[in-house]
Amino acid sequence: MSNFVNQFWASTIDGLTQGAIYALVALGYTLVYGVLRLINFAHSEIFMIGTFATVGVISAAGITSPLAGVGLLLFVLGAGAVAAVVSGGSAVVLERVAYRPLRRRGATQLAALISAIGASLFLQQAVSIWVTSDARTTERVMEKVNLLTIGTGDLRADKLLVFVGAMAMMILLDRLVSGTRFGRAIRATAQNADTATLMGVNIDRVIMITFLIGGAMAGVGGMLYVIFFEVTNFTVGFVLGIKAFTSAVLGGIGNLRGALLGGLLLGLIEEYGASVVGAQWKDVIAFSVLVAVLMFRPTGLLGEALGKARA
Amino acid sequence: MLLEVDELHVSYGRVAALRGISLQVDEGEIVTLIGANGAGKTTTLKTLSGLRAVAAGSIRFDGRDITAMPGHQRVMAGLCQAPEGRGVFPGMSVAENLAMGAYSRGKPAEADLERVFTLFPRLKERQKQAGGTLSGGEQQMLAIGRALMARPRLLLLDEPSMGLAPQYIQLIFRIIAEINEQGTTVLLVEQNAAQALAVAHRAYVLETGTIVKTGTGQELLGDESVVAAYLGGGPG
Numbered sequence: 001m002s003n004f005v006n007q008f009w010a011s012t013i014d015g016l017t018q019g020a021i022y023a024l025v026a027l028g029y030t031l032v033y034g035v036l037r038l039i040n041f042a043h044s045e046i047f048m049i050g051t052f053a054t055v056g057v058i059s060a061a062g063i064t065s066p067l068a069g070v071g072l073l074l075f076v077l078g079a080g081a082v083a084a085v086v087s088g089g090s091a092v093v094l095e096r097v098a099y100r101p102l103r104r105r106g107a108t109q110l111a112a113l114i115s116a117i118g119a120s121l122f123l124q125q126a127v128s129i130w131v132t133s134d135a136r137t138t139e140r141v142m143e144k145v146n147l148l149t150i151g152t153g154d155l156r157a158d159k160l161l162v163f164v165g166a167m168a169m170m171i172l173l174d175r176l177v178s179g180t181r182f183g184r185a186i187r188a189t190a191q192n193a194d195t196a197t198l199m200g201v202n203i204d205r206v207i208m209i210t211f212l213i214g215g216a217m218a219g220v221g222g223m224l225y226v227i228f229f230e231v232t233n234f235t236v237g238f239v240l241g242i243k244a245f246t247s248a249v250l251g252g253i254g255n256l257r258g259a260l261l262g263g264l265l266l267g268l269i270e271e272y273g274a275s276v277v278g279a280q281w282k283d284v285i286a287f288s289v290l291v292a293v294l295m296f297r298p299t300g301l302l303g304e305a306l307g308k309a310r311a
Numbered sequence: 312m313l314l315e316v317d318e319l320h321v322s323y324g325r326v327a328a329l330r331g332i333s334l335q336v337d338e339g340e341i342v343t344l345i346g347a348n349g350a351g352k353t354t355t356l357k358t359l360s361g362l363r364a365v366a367a368g369s370i371r372f373d374g375r376d377i378t379a380m381p382g383h384q385r386v387m388a389g390l391c392q393a394p395e396g397r398g399v400f401p402g403m404s405v406a407e408n409l410a411m412g413a414y415s416r417g418k419p420a421e422a423d424l425e426r427v428f429t430l431f432p433r434l435k436e437r438q439k440q441a442g443g444t445l446s447g448g449e450q451q452m453l454a455i456g457r458a459l460m461a462r463p464r465l466l467l468l469d470e471p472s473m474g475l476a477p478q479y480i481q482l483i484f485r486i487i488a489e490i491n492e493q494g495t496t497v498l499l500v501e502q503n504a505a506q507a508l509a510v511a512h513r514a515y516v517l518e519t520g521t522i523v524k525t526g527t528g529q530e531l532l533g534d535e536s537v538v539a540a541y542l543g544g545g546p547g
Contacts, residue, residue, distance in 0.1 A: 181414070188400050188411050194362055195398035200386035200415030200461065 003275045009153030011271035017159040017228065019267020020166035024221035025244035026251070026259035027173060028091070028214030034190040034254040035210050038109065041116040042098065044241020045123035046091045046215045050222025051232035052131055053086040054079050058138045058226070066143045075141060076165065076223075083219035091215025092208055094119055100204075128234040135233040138226060162224045169220050170260050173213065177256060186210060190254065239283060246290040252300030261301060312371075313338045313465055313496055314359075314390075319368035321351075321358050328354040330520040331368065336465065336498050341491050343499040343507040343528070345541055346517035352500040353395050355517070356469045359498075360392045361385050373464065386415040389464035393454040393471065395500075401443025405434055408442050408453055412460030419460055426493075427456035430486055448479035455486065465496045472503045484510050504541035508532045516541075 004011075025047050032040045057079040067075050098119040102112050148155040177183035188196040189206045197203055225240075226232055243266060251262025266286060273285035293300060314336040321329040329351050336342045346352050357363045359370060361382025369378045372390055380388070391412075400408050409427060413419035428435040431452040437445065442453060451471055458466055468487065472480045484506050491497050501507035508514055508528040516524040516537060524537065531537045 181410075181417075184403070184407060184411060185414060187403065188414075191400045191402055192398055194357075195394060195400070196411075197362060197382040198360055198386065198392045198394060198398065199411045199457070200383045201411075202381070202383045 004272060006152060007275040008272075009151035011153075011275045012268065013150070013153045013155055013159055015268035015271035016264060017162050017267070018270065019247075019264040020163045021221050021225055021228075021240070021263075022244045022247045022266055023260045023263025024166045024169060024224070025218050025240065026247040026263050027170065027217045027256060029245050029248040030251075030253050030256060030259040031186075031210050031214040033248070035186065035193075035207055036099070036103075036112075038099070038112050039116065039245070040094075040099075040211075040214075041113065041241075042094055042119040042123060043091070043214065043218060044237030044244070045120050045127075046087045046094070046237075047218040047222050047225075047241060047244075048127065048232070048234060048237035049090050049123070050083040050087040050219035051226050051236055052127060052136070052222075053083040053219065054223040054226040055136050055138050055232060057082050058141060063139050063141055066140050068143065072142050076161070076227075079223050080165070080220050083223040084216035085219070087219025087222060088212045088216035090123075091211040091218075094123075094215075095208060095211040100207075124234050124237075131234070133234060135231055137231045140230060141227055158228055162228050165220065165224050169217055170256075173217065174256060176213075182209070242290075243286050246286055246293075248300075249298075250289060250293050250300055252303030255300070255302045258300055258302035265301075312336070313373060314498070315371040316355075316359070317369045317371070319355075319358065319370065320366040321354055321363050322366050328363075328520055329358070332517070332520070332522050333368075334515050334522065334525075336496060338464075338496055339491075339494070340513060341487065341497040341499060341511045343501055343511035343514045344517055345501055345504040345507055345514060345531075345537075347540075348502070349519075350517040351520040352517055353469055354520075356392060356394075356467050356498070356500055359385075359467060360390065383415075386461055386463075389462075390467065391458040391461045391463035391465070392467035392469065393451075393458040395469035395473070397447075397450045397454040399442040399445065399450045399453050399457075401441065403442050404439050405442060405445070405453060406438045408457050409434070409460050412457030415461055423460050423462065427459055430459075430489065431456050448475050448482075451475060451479070451483060452486075455483070455490075459490065459495070463495060465498060466490065468497060468499045470500060470502060472501065472506065480506065504537070505532070505543075508537075 028043045029040060032038060098115045099112055102115055142158055144156050144158050146154040147157055147160060177186055185201045185206055188199060188201060189203055193203055247262035247266045248259050250266055251258025266289060269289060270282050270286050274282050312335050316332060316334045318331045318333055319329050320331055344352050344355060354363060358365060361380060365378050369376060372388060377385060377388060400411060410419045413423060433449055434452055434456055445453060471483050487497060488510050499507055499511060508531050511528040514526060514528050514531045515522050
């Protein structure tokens with residue numbers, strides 16, 4: 001227990017950094033679930049594609065020494081945009097190829113789930129064959145300087161960037177969904193798809209854009225992941241994807257603010273738990289949370305009845 | 312003719328729900344479709360709105376064949392529906408529900424909002440309240456008001472009186488007549504045959520997916536077999 005106290009601030013900073021990435025990826029699960037009642041298990045691969053897109057930008061830009069100031073800002077905006085477009089585009093193709101044909105035929109949810117798992121394996125193998133099956137490390141894009149020491153914890157510049165970047169994307173998405181006409185159409189589709197059609201909403205278009213937005217968020221998550229960890233590989237999405245899914249379930253799947261809350265909480269729980277029982281137990285802690293939530297509170301923390309779910 | 316339905320067939324899997332129904336609605340009319348549970352009334356309206364696929368037959372709206380038109384485009388063509396069970400978006404406020412009604416037009420127009428609030432002053436009082444917390448009668452007002460926000464040429468109403476208290480039933484039928492007097496054509500599906508026939512210019516009787524009788528509202532109100540089957544004559 002004394003470790004918990006000693007490492008409290010360090011764990012908090014790391015937990016929020018990790019959790020911000022979980023939350024960003026969790027948004028994609030929760031958005032798609034909101035409109036389709038489908039767990040898009042290939043979403044973890046969309047994140048993985050985002051990490052590779054970022055690695056590609058770093059080598060294409062010829063970055064050999066850490067950036068700072070305007071250069072760093074331009075890199076983050078540029079790489080974020082590329083990762084968002086590549087991941088978002090992949091998610092749209094995924095929906096076209098793996099889900100839409102099944103939906104047209106009125107296939108069962110189980111069929112869509114199996115298709116999702118197949119698509120996930122396909123994307124992993126495609127990247128391992130066509131890109132690389134080894135871990136891909138990158139140049140350091142920013143100095144990991146300490147900005148501020150809080151208790152025993154160092155608030156490093158890269159951790160702050162990950163957290164602030166993820167929060168900015170989530171605020172943007174929240175504004176979009178709660179404050180715009182198209183966001184209203186997404187919520188209407190989530191609450192009652194048939195009635196949304198009766199209002200003139202093109203459901204197929206809403207679904208496509210939902211995949212695009214969720215994919216773009218995962219792409220930005222991938223970029224932040226690469227800046228923070230400086231490494232990726234074709235299986236990077238697997239564990240992270242399940243943790244992001246856990247975050248979405250913990251917060252209440254279908255609920256955007258729930259994904260944020262769930263992601264940050266899961267990051268904190270993992271780090272606090274690790275400080276008590278050891279870092280090797282991190283994944284066990286995260287997945288115990290998943291099992292516990294599914295057993296004791298399947299609607300999650302902010303969960304509402306399905307009919308009232310806010311996408 | 313504003314709406315012409317010709318020999319429409321619709322099936323759920325192998326079960327035929329509509330077996331070749333034909334009906335017409337002229338500009339300015341209130342036409343009602345009455346029948347027992349499971350006769351195919353709701354299926355007819357869903358098919359008209361593009362939520363069900365047509366197996367055979369055709370739908371013409373305003374001279375245009377819309378049989379294969381996707382549902383969301385039919386709203387822009389002028390065909391709007393307040394669905395069975397009201398379909399209020401529970402997590403949205405009354406104001407947002409009304410804005411969804413105007414979705415196909417872009418931004419909700421002030422004049423349309425005024426019109427809805429004049430018809431249903433209750434909705435104005437409850438603008439900020441979530442749709443899911445309204446009473447059944449208020450939800451029905453919202454469903455009709457929301458459909459009006461799209462400025463429909465033909466308003467489809469599916470069982471607007473279902474599950475409502477008697478004073479609300481009176482109100483809803485009065486409003487239907489008023490909306491019609493303001494120039495909107497109405498196709499009304501009802502189990503409450505007495506009220507529907509009283510307000511309608513013409514009516515069709517639907518039985519197991521087929522139209523078995525048609526006439527003016529008054530004619531059918533006086534028709535023995537209709538009285539026996541649908542106007543409190545029996546369990547029908």
